[in-house]
Amino acid sequence: xxxxxxxLVLGCGKIGKLVVSLLARSGDYAVTAADIHLETAQAAIHxxxxxxxxxxxxxxxxxxxxxxxxxAMKGQTYVLSCAPYHCNVRIATSAKAAGTHYLDLTEDxxxxxxVRELAKDSALAFVPQCGLAPGFITVVANGMAxxxxxxxxxxxxxxxxxxYPHNALKYNLTWSTEGLINEYGxxxxxxxxxxxxxxxxxxxxxxxxxxxxxxxxFNTSGGLGTLAETFAGKAxxxxxxxxxxxxxxxxxxxxxxxxxxNEDRSTLKKIFENALPTTKQDVxxxxxxxxxLRQGVLSQESYAHKIYHQDIGGExxxxxxxxxxAGICAVLDLHHDKKIKSKGFIRQEDIPLDMFLSNRFGQYxx
Numbered sequence: 001x002x003x004x005x006x007x008l009v010l011g012c013g014k015i016g017k018l019v020v021s022l023l024a025r026s027g028d029y030a031v032t033a034a035d036i037h038l039e040t041a042q043a044a045i046h047x048x049x050x051x052x053x054x055x056x057x058x059x060x061x062x063x064x065x066x067x068x069x070x071x072a073m074k075g076q077t078y079v080l081s082c083a084p085y086h087c088n089v090r091i092a093t094s095a096k097a098a099g100t101h102y103l104d105l106t107e108d109x110x111x112x113x114x115v116r117e118l119a120k121d122s123a124l125a126f127v128p129q130c131g132l133a134p135g136f137i138t139v140v141a142n143g144m145a146x147x148x149x150x151x152x153x154x155x156x157x158x159x160x161x162x163x164y165p166h167n168a169l170k171y172n173l174t175w176s177t178e179g180l181i182n183e184y185g186x187x188x189x190x191x192x193x194x195x196x197x198x199x200x201x202x203x204x205x206x207x208x209x210x211x212x213x214x215x216x217x218f219n220t221s222g223g224l225g226t227l228a229e230t231f232a233g234k235a236x237x238x239x240x241x242x243x244x245x246x247x248x249x250x251x252x253x254x255x256x257x258x259x260x261x262n263e264d265r266s267t268l269k270k271i272f273e274n275a276l277p278t279t280k281q282d283v284x285x286x287x288x289x290x291x292x293l294r295q296g297v298l299s300q301e302s303y304a305h306k307i308y309h310q311d312i313g314g315e316x317x318x319x320x321x322x323x324x325x326a327g328i329c330a331v332l333d334l335h336h337d338k339k340i341k342s343k344g345f346i347r348q349e350d351i352p353l354d355m356f357l358s359n360r361f362g363q364y365x366x
Contacts, residue, residue, distance in 0.1 A: 004030040004055060005077040005336055008100070010063060010091060011035060012044035014175060014278075015105065015131075016082030018317055018325035020044040022361060023332075024053035025313055034061040034072055048315040063087045066094065073098035078336075080328055081105065084178050088128070089114045096122060101335065103328055105131040107179055107222030109189065119345035125335055127346040130328040132284065132320065133158040133240070134225030135348055136356070136365060140303055141227060141238075141288045143353025148292035148299070151235035154191075156224065157217050157287040159243025160320040162279050163308070169252075170245035172279040174320040177269050183242060184252055185262040186221035189228040191238035196228055202253045204241060210285065210304060217241035218249045226347045235292075243285050280309050280318035307365065322364050330362035 005028070009020050012035040023029045024045065033056060035041040041058035061068050063083050073079060073094050081091045081104040088104050088111050095102040101124050106112060112128045119126035129135055137156050145151055162172040173180075187198040204219045223240035231238050255261045261268040284307045291300040309318045317325075331351065334340045340351055356362040 004028060006075060007031045008072060008076040008079045009033050010079060010081050011083035012040045013082065014321055015324045017044040018321045019080060019082055019329060020056065021053060021313055022325055022329045024056045027054065030055045033058045036060065036062055047313060066090055069094045070098065073100050076100045078103065078332060080332065084176065085111050085182065092118050092126065096124060099124065101125040103127045103130050103332055105324060105328055107134060108182055109186065109222055116345045123343050125343050125346055127331055129225040129348055130331045131324040132327055133223040135327040136323065137223065137286060137288065138225045138227050138348035139351050139353050139356050142349035144288060144290045144301055144303060148290060148294055151231065151290065151292040153291045154231065154235055154238040155289045156240045157243050158223060159215065159285040161245065161283055161285065163281045163283050165245055167276065169248050169276065171248055171276060173272065173276045174279060174282050174318050175324065177272050181265050181268055183220040183222055184256055185265065188219040188221045189224050191228050191232050191235050194233055194236055196232040202249055202256065205249055207246065214246055215243050216246045216249055217243045227349055230349055280316055282319045283308050284319040284323050326361045326364035330356055330359045333359055333361055
């Protein structure tokens, strides 16, 4: 594979497959696609017509086996974890031992804190939360906040929604089921009255209209990344909410709280995956509003954008696949090109918005 930077992509499911495709098609990286199922990894290194992508190879790996991860990590420049969040501390630990830069997509707060500890005094880059939310939404919010002299409120709203909802939940599975349940069940970081605090998930219900469509939004965990910590003491309030179609939150609250599925997440995962079909006909909705003072004048600025499912490289991809994969590929690209901090723990808010959007992978957000 020549002198190209070597990239190990762990997990070749909904997101990982597109990550492999984007990086391989760029021509600048040599990619090893790894999955517990060899056929899944093999599928990731072939296009929709069955043609092998350039500079790729596929391997099988059990992410519960630390020695197998160590073996796959040898000689790799970067590892990109598209694996379930509970695998990431093991992967990051192996990356540090192997001298491999580490990136992931996790929304799990505890995982990110563990990765931060591994990054202390390291000559390697550790960049968690490189997807959509956390990820791009953090880059947007921080980028907008820089134009204010002082911040009153930062409101971040993100939804990955079916374009054509049919079931009572008005929802389809478009990404990790475990990640989804984490968002609905874990405490939510926020800034309230200038102080870092925790809010209950599924609370803070609000409704709004965008382009003639009604939505609801409510507290969910993990979408802020490290931004609440960054703006504690700098903003009066900052929060993150997931966007859904009206009625979704009421059913989820019944499942999670009254039927106590938050205490039996493995069963809830089975229920979701048995009853909710997947779809690639989805739309990602991103909204950020910042209010504060500019030159003594109370001002407000909003960012609202929708990204739809689309064809890339002759294959059709869902909007959540595109946004999540583009996020981690853009951060990798920026780090490899030495445009962002080179080592240690790198936050999403350390990445300039204009730099992200001008990147060849970040352009999928434009």
